[in-house]
């Protein structure tokens with residue numbers, strides 16, 4: 001069964017006035033467990049709006065969204081929180097920066113007392129479990145459990161955020177340019193970790209990226225968006241044999257124009 005079904009989704013902002021813009025123009029998408037699709041596209045193609053509709057922070061004008069077989073089209077975002085996690089470009093959006101690494105992970109585990117009682121009350125088994133999960137990340141965070149998340153490097157913070165986003169085994173993971181603020185070395189490490197988490201947990205994953213090389217090197221599918229539509233969806237051997245030049249050509253032939261993305265990265 002599909003973990004995510006998006007059918008005929010349409011969204012127009014400011015309808016009825018001159019600047020009305022159809023941000024999503026009939027989007028269909030089906031994702032199975034463990035599928036990992038990278039999403040690329042031109043400026044204003046509708047990538048963020050699609051994520052917002054899937055996450056429930058924007059309601060579509062038409063169409064449906066279903067997660068793990070349940071129609072969630074009109075459910076508010078907080079009612080999807082158990083089945084869906086989203087990681088943003090800014091790692092501080094998914095964490096409490098003044099709390100320690102261990103406290104943040106404990107909060108995500110959902111079994112902790114709140115506020116100041118958290119640290120002394122954290123039992124040894126829970127600390128050991130958290131240390132083990134941190135060790136698995138491979139970022140040395142098991143030795144930094146008691147430092148505030150705000151003092152970590154960007155890559156370490158995104159590693160903690162990824163752990164927190166997936167510790168509750170969501171059906172669906174939305175990665176919203178989650179490496180865009182990182183340097184190339186940290187980006188590489190966070191993407192390797194992302195690949196590992198998606199493979200281990202078999203979570204259906206969508207990742208927006210402006211790096212066309214990463215969009216082909218990571219995951220199992222590449223989706224190309226333009227003008228509110230998914231204009232290409234490549235996987236399997238076709239994708240495996242593609243390079244960045246092929247992806248640009250695919251964009252040109254399916255969108256009918258060159259890719260116009262002021263944040264695009266073309267490394268092979």
Ligand SMILES: Nc1ncnc2c1ncn2[C@@H]1O[C@H](COP(=O)(O)OP(=O)(O)OP(=O)(O)O)[C@@H](O)[C@H]1O
Nearest residue numbers: 013014021023041042043044045046047048049050
């Ligand atoms: N809240 C909003 N109100 C009005 N227009 C909006 C709103 N959100 C998005 N839009 C418009 O919808 C269109 C799609 O925007 P969206 O942010 O989804 O594109 P995107 O593919 O994420 O772009 P980018 O890569 O440039 O961030 C754009 O024309 C944008 O201006």
